[in-house]
Amino acid sequence: MKSFKKIAALLCAFVIAFSAVSFAFAQSAETEEPLNLLLLGDSITQGFGIVNRDEASYGRIVADTNGYGYKNYAKVAYNTTDMLEMIKSGKIDDDIRNADIINISIGSNNYLANDDVVMIVIGALLGYNNRQLDEIAQWIYEDYNKIYDEIRRLNPDATLIFNNIYCAWKGIGYIPFHKATDRINAALEKFKADHPDDIIILDIASVITGHGEYVAADSVHPNAAGNVAIAKQLLKLLKDLGLGEKTEPAVNAEGIDYNFYQEEFGKFAGTLIWMIVSTLTLHF
Numbered sequence: 567m568k569s570f571k572k573i574a575a576l577l578c579a580f581v582i583a584f585s586a587v588s589f590a591f592a593q594s595a596e597t598e599e600p601l602n603l604l605l606l607g608d609s610i611t612q613g614f615g616i617v618n619r620d621e622a623s624y625g626r627i628v629a630d631t632n633g634y635g636y637k638n639y640a641k642v643a644y645n646t647t648d649m650l651e652m653i654k655s656g657k658i659d660d661d662i663r664n665a666d667i668i669n670i671s672i673g674s675n676n677y678l679a680n681d682d683v684v685m686i687v688i689g690a691l692l693g694y695n696n697r698q699l700d701e702i703a704q705w706i707y708e709d710y711n712k713i714y715d716e717i718r719r720l721n722p723d724a725t726l727i728f729n730n731i732y733c734a735w736k737g738i739g740y741i742p743f744h745k746a747t748d749r750i751n752a753a754l755e756k757f758k759a760d761h762p763d764d765i766i767i768l769d770i771a772s773v774i775t776g777h778g779e780y781v782a783a784d785s786v787h788p789n790a791a792g793n794v795a796i797a798k799q800l801l802k803l804l805k806d807l808g809l810g811e812k813t814e815p816a817v818n819a820e821g822i823d824y825n826f827y828q829e830e831f832g833k834f835a836g837t838l839i840w841m842i843v844s845t846l847t848l849h850f
Contacts, residue, residue, distance in 0.1 A: 600633050600634055600635055601632070601634050601635070601666040601667060601809060602634060602635035602636075602637070602661075602664050602665050602666050602667070603625065603628065603629050603632075603634040603635065603636050603637075603665070603666070603667045603669065604637050604638075604639070604661055604662065604665035604667070604668045604669070604724075605625040605636075605637070605638040605639065605640055605668075605669050605670075606639055606640060606649060606652075606653070606668065606669075606670045606672070607640040607644065607649065607669075607670050607671040607672045607729075608640060608641065608642065608643065608644040608645070608649075608671060608672055608674060608675050609640070609641075609642040609643065609644075609675075609787060610640075610671045610674070610729070610787060610788065611623075611625065611638065611640035611669070611670070611671040611672075611729075612638065612640035612641060612642055613625070613626075613640075613788075613793060613821075614642055614782075614784075614787045614824070614826075615781070615782030615784065615786075615787030615788050615789045615790075615792065615793070615823070615824055616782070616789065616790050616793060616821040616822055616823060616824050617821075617822040617823070617824045618819060618821060618822050620638075621818070621819035621821075622790060622793060622817070622819045622820065622821035622822070623638065623793055623821075624788070624793040624794070624796040624797040624800065625638050625669065625797075626638070627793065627794060627797035627815045627816070627817060627818075628797050628800050628801055628804070628815070630816050630817075630818050631797070631801060631810075631812050631814075631815050631816040632801070632804065632809075632810040632811070632812060634666075634667070635664075637658075637661045637665075639652065639658055639661070640671070643675055643679045644672065644675060645672070645673075645675040645676045645679060645680075646672050646673060646676055646705070646706050646709035646710065646713065647705075647709055648675075649670075649672050649709075649713060650709055650712050650713050650716065653713065653716045653717065654716055659720055662717060662720045662721050662724075663720050663721050665721060665724045666724055666725065666809070667724060667725045667727065667804070667809060668717060668721075668724045668725070668726050668727065669727045669728075669729070669768070669800065670713070670726070670727070670728050670729065671728070671729035671731075671770075672713075673706045673710075673731060673750040673753070673754070674731055674746070674747075674750065676702050676705060676706050676750075677699075677702060677746040677750075678746075678786075680702070686698065686699070686702075686742070687742045690741060690742035690745045690746070691738070691741050691742055699745055699746065699749055700749065702746075702749070703749035703750065703752065703753045704753075706749075706750060706753045707753035707756055707757055710728075710753065710754065710757040711757060711760065714726070714757070714761065714765070718764075725766065725807060725809065726764065726765055726766065727766045727767075727768050727800070727803070728754060728757075728758075728765060728766070728767055728768070729767075729768045729770050730750075730751045730754055730767055730768070730769055730770060730771045731747045731750045731751055731754075731770075731771060732747065732770055732771040732773070732774035732775040733747045733771070733775050734774065734775070734781045734785060734786055734787075734847070734849070735785060735846075735847040735848070735849065736778075736847060736848035736849065737845075737846060737847060737848035738846055739785075739846045739847035739848070740847075740848075747771070751771065754767060755767075766803070766807070768799060768800055768803055769799065770796050770799060773792075773795050773796055773799050774788060774792060774795070774796070777792075777795075778849050779791060780792030780795050781849060782823060782824060782825075782826070783823065783824070783825040783826065783827065783828075783840055783844075784824075784825070784826040784827065784840075784843070785843050785844060785847045785849040789821070789823045789824075790820065790821025790822065790823050791821075793821055794815055794817060794821070797815040798813065798814070798815050801813045801814075801815060825840065827839045827840040827843070828840065
């Protein structure tokens with residue numbers, strides 16, 4: 567009988583201890599803070615190809631899917647220097663410090679929003695300005711490293727994910743666009759080689775290039791479907807990194823496609839410009 571009482575007492579003690587541990591784990595799981603996702607960059611990251619960018623850009627979709635905290639400081643027409651200056655301004659220091667994942671897409675506007683963009687495009691079409699194109703790529707590469715240094719000064723631990731750049735155009739427009747994107751992506755690969763264990767590249771080029779159904783009416787930015795496709799690509803990467811569990815995007819708000827030309831120039835003139843650009847880029 568005494569032995570039985572001892573066994574019963576041990577069993578009771580085990581049950582109590584097990585319950586306490588289980589409760590502690592449950593409490594820990596319930597109070598665990600969500601990861602914070604921070605987006606920096608240009609209009610691609612901002613979601614310029616849709617009307618409701620705050621609700622349906624790819625970053626918001628990823629954050630909603632995985633339950634992340636979410637901040638997006640991407641700005642239309644930003645080049646690498648603009649982004650570097652924003653980081654150095656100190657205005658977003660706290661968000662950089664608090665970020666667990668930082669996703670960056672930048673570099674296109676060093677070409678597209680350049681003051682000399684018309685001559686850059688003409689030169690690329692005629693093949694006489696390779697040196698100028700290479701100099702812009704070197705500028706991008708150097709700024710990538712400066713951006714990296716500034717982010718790591720504030721946050722040495724966040725996962726840094728840089729997007730490569732797609733080529734949205736075909737036809738005659740393909741010539742200058744692919745010359746630029748090839749150089750940007752080469753600069754990005756060179757930058758990654760400088761930090762092989764600390765930089766991850768998200769391949770959105772394979773998602774968007776050659777897929778006109780993912781490109782907005784402006785022939786440049788991802789549309790609603792394109793943002794969902796990029797979100798899916800990022801979710802897969804995050805799962806592989808152990809930073810998320812889901813790969814199917816949770817679309818809480820359907821994206822509304824945005825026609826920049828019609829909104830900017832009115833329906834008649836905007837439609838005319840849209841058709842001219844679509845013809846030059848073979849995008850309809």
